[in-house]
Amino acid sequence: MTCYRCSSGRFLLAVLMSLHVGQRVIGTGWKMVNGHWLNWFLLLSVMYKGVMAPIRIEVGQREIHFIPGRNFTLPAHFTLDPTDISSGQKDTIYSGTWSIENGKKEIVECLKDKNNWKDSMKERRGNCKLESSSISFTLTSLIPEDAGDYDLELVSEAGEKETTLFGVKLYESVSKPNIQKNVEKIEEGINFTLMCQVEKGTNPQFTWEKLVNNGTPSILVKDTILTLTHINSTDCGSYKCVVKNEMSQEKALFNLSADDYPWCQKQNKDLPIFVTIGLIVGLLALICIIAGIWKFCRRSNNERDLNAVDSVEQEEMEPLRDAVRSAGQLVSNEGPSEDHNMTATRALQ
Template identity: 25%
Template sequence: MAARTSHLYFVLTLKFLLTTVCSFQIQLQPESLPWIRVGQELVLRCESKECPSPSFSWRTGIDKPLGGKVNTQGSVSTLTFSPVTRQNENTFICVATCGDQKKQKSREVNVYSFPDALILETVGTLEVGKKSTVTCTVPDVYPPGRVEVKLMKGKTILAEKQHFEEDRITLSNELIPTLDDSGQEITCQAQFYIQKISKSLEGKLTLQVLYAPRMTEISVTPSATVREGQDLQLTCTAQSKPTASFVWSKLSAQGWSLIAQNKSTLQLPKAQLTDSGIYRCEANNRLGQEAKQVQIHVLTAPRNTHLTISPSVVKEGQRVTITCTSHSNPSAQIVLSKKTESGQKNLHAKNGTFIIDAAQSSDEGQYECEARNDLGIQIQNTELIVQVLTVWVHPSNLVNEGENVTIGCTVHSNFSANFTWKKMENNSETILPSTNDSFSILQITQSDAGHYIVEVVNELGNQTGTVNIHVNETKLSAPIAEKPRGILETACVGASLGSAGLLLGMTYYIYRRSNCKGSYKMATQQV
C-alpha cells in the first residue's frame, strides 16, 4: 500500500513538472516594430508565461551597449529608450530563465531621422539690385535615402533637386532682388522617402529687401500758403528699408541752412513773413538718400516800408535817387509820387526807384511811397531839399553911369554859407572885400562894368554864381543961348562957368578916387 502511494506521488510530481516546463513561454512586445524616429520613446516589453519567478537578461545582436534602461518586476522586464538615438539601432534580445529552461525573443530596431524644420535663409542682406543667395538646408537625414528638395518664390520654381545618400542636404539659388520682391515668400519643400516611409516638410521665408529711400513726399498742413500768424506743419514721408531718418533745411542766400534733423515733422507756430521760402526734406538710410522740396508762402500786408532820398539835401544840378522798399507777400505794388499844389503827381519809377538826373528847385518838396497788396497798404513820406543859388542886381545889370548898384546872392538852403565875391579884370580875378551875401557900388562908372563872381561854401560844398554889369556912359550937353549977350556978359558967364566947372571937376575927381573907383560899400538894405 505504501509502495503504491509513493508511486502515485512520483507520477503526479513528474506530471506537474512536465506541465510547467511545457507551458513556459515569453512574449516580446511590440510584436511588429515599425521604423522609430530619432527623438521618440521606445519601450520593449518582455513577459514570461506560466513561470512564477523567471529571471530576465537583455543583450544586443551586435556587441554594443544596450543604451536603454532595464526594469524588471515579477514576470515582466522592460527595456526603455527615451529618447531613441541613432546608436539605438540594433537587434535587442530578451532572455528569460525559468528553472533550467531558457527562452528568448528578439526585435530589430530601425531608426530614422528627419528634421522638424528646414533651415531657410538668405546669405547676407538683401539689397535692391545686388546679388544674394537663398539657401534651404535639410539637416540630420538618417538613414541616407532619397530626398527631393524644391525652392519656390510664390508659385515660381527657383530650383529643385533629388539627393541620394546624403545626411545633410542643401539647395541654393542666386537672387537679385527688386523692390517687388519685398514681402514675397520663398518656400522650401522637402520630401523624404525610405522604404514605406514618406515624410514631407515645408519652410517659408518672407523676403525683407533693403532699399534706399524712395517716393519721398512733403505734406503741409493746412496748406503751403497761409496768412501770417497761422500755425504751419510740414510732414515728410518716404518708403525705405531700413527706416529713413529725416533732415530739414531751408534755402538762404548762402545756400541750404540746417534747421532740424531726426524729425519727420517740422513745426512753424505762428508763421511769419520770414518763414516764407523753399524747404527741403532729405530722407536717408545707409543705402542712400532722396530729397524733396516745397515752397512756403506766408501772406502779409506791406510792412517795413522805407522811402529813401539819396542825398536828401542837394545842390542844384546834382543827381538824386529816390528808392522805396517794402516787405510783403504777395509782393506789394510800389507807387512813388510827389506832392504838388494841384495834388499828387505820380513818378515813372522802375522797380521802386526814380532818378532825378539834375535836381532843380521845382524838384524840391514832399515825396510819398505807397506800398499796396490785397492784404493792406502802407505809406511813407520824406522830403527833398534843393539848394538853389540866385545872383541878383538892383536896380538891374544895365545901369547908367553914376547910379548906385547893389549886387547880391540868395541861397535857398538849410545850411549857413560863406560868401566870396570876385571881379574878373584882364583874365585875372580881383577878390572884393565883401564877405556878405551882397554889396553896393556907389555912383557906378565905366570901370565898374564887368563880370562878377560869387563863390558860396557850406556843408554841401562849393557853388558859384555869376553876373555881368553893363554901365552906360553919361554925356554932358552945352546949353542953348536964348539970345546974344554982350561980350563981357558972355565972358563973365563963361569965366564963372569955367571956374565952377573946374571946381566941380576937381571935387568929383577927389570923391571918386576916395570913395568909388576900386572901393565898394556893403549894402545895408536893398534899394
C-alpha cells in the first residue's frame, strides 16, 4: 500500500502499534515465548485489514452451495476511506473484477456504467452490478461446472486494491443414512443412544420417528442423536431416521423387537389382557343394549295385544248392550210384567 493513502489517524495508530510491538520484541530479544511475537504479528495483520486498510470488504457468507438449474448471487458490501491526503480528493471504487480458479480466469470487470465481460459464456447467463457501497455477481441456470473458488478484486480511483474469496460448491443429495448404537448389548433398564449419520449431503436435516401400531410415524426428535432412558417393553418397536435436504430424502430403520430382545415379549403378553378386558366390557355393553331393546319391543307388543283384545270385546258386547237398552225401553213403556221380565232375561242371556 502506498503511504499517501494513509490518513493521519490511521498513520498514528500504525506508529503506536509498531512502537509497542517493537518494545515487546526488544524486551524479549525476538524470543518466541509462548508464541507472543507470532500472536502480535497476526494481530497487526487483522488490525491492518480491519482498521488501516483503505478498502474493507464485508461478506455475509463465503461458502455457498447451489443446485443445478437454479440461480445464485455473490453479494459483498465495502467501505472506503474517501480522502486522499496527497490531493485532498475523495476516492471511490472504480471497478470490481470477478474471476475463478484462484484468479487465473477472469469472468467480468464490473463497472458503474457498463460491464466488461471476459467470459462470453457466462455473459449470457450473468449479471454484475456495482453501486456506491456494494457489488454483486449473479449467474442463472447453473451447471456443475460453475462450482469453484470465485475471487473479487476491488480497485479504487486512486489505485488501491483489495480482494476477497467466495467458495461456490455443488449442492449434494443426501446419501443413505447409517444408524449406530453406543452399546453392544441392549438390556432392559439401561440408557442408550442411536446416532444417524450420512456420508454426503449438503445441509442435511435429521428427524427421528417411531412407528406406532397403525403405521403412523410419531416424531420423537429433530436431531442426529436419539436417546432412550431406562428402556422397557414400552420402548420396543421400529425407529426410523429420516434425512433430507432440498434435493433428496433418505431413511433407515432400527428395530427393537422381541426377535432380537426377549424382554420385549412382556409387551406382547400384557397386550392380550387389555384386549380381553376390552372385549368383555364391550360384550356386556352389547348384551345390555340388546336386552333393553328386547324388553322395549315386548312391552310394545303386549300393549298392542291388550288393545286388540279390548277392541274385540267391545265389539262383541255392543249387541248385548243394544238388547239391554231395547228391553229397558219396553219396560218403561208398558210397565212391568212377567212377559217383559222373561223377554229381558232372554235378551241378557
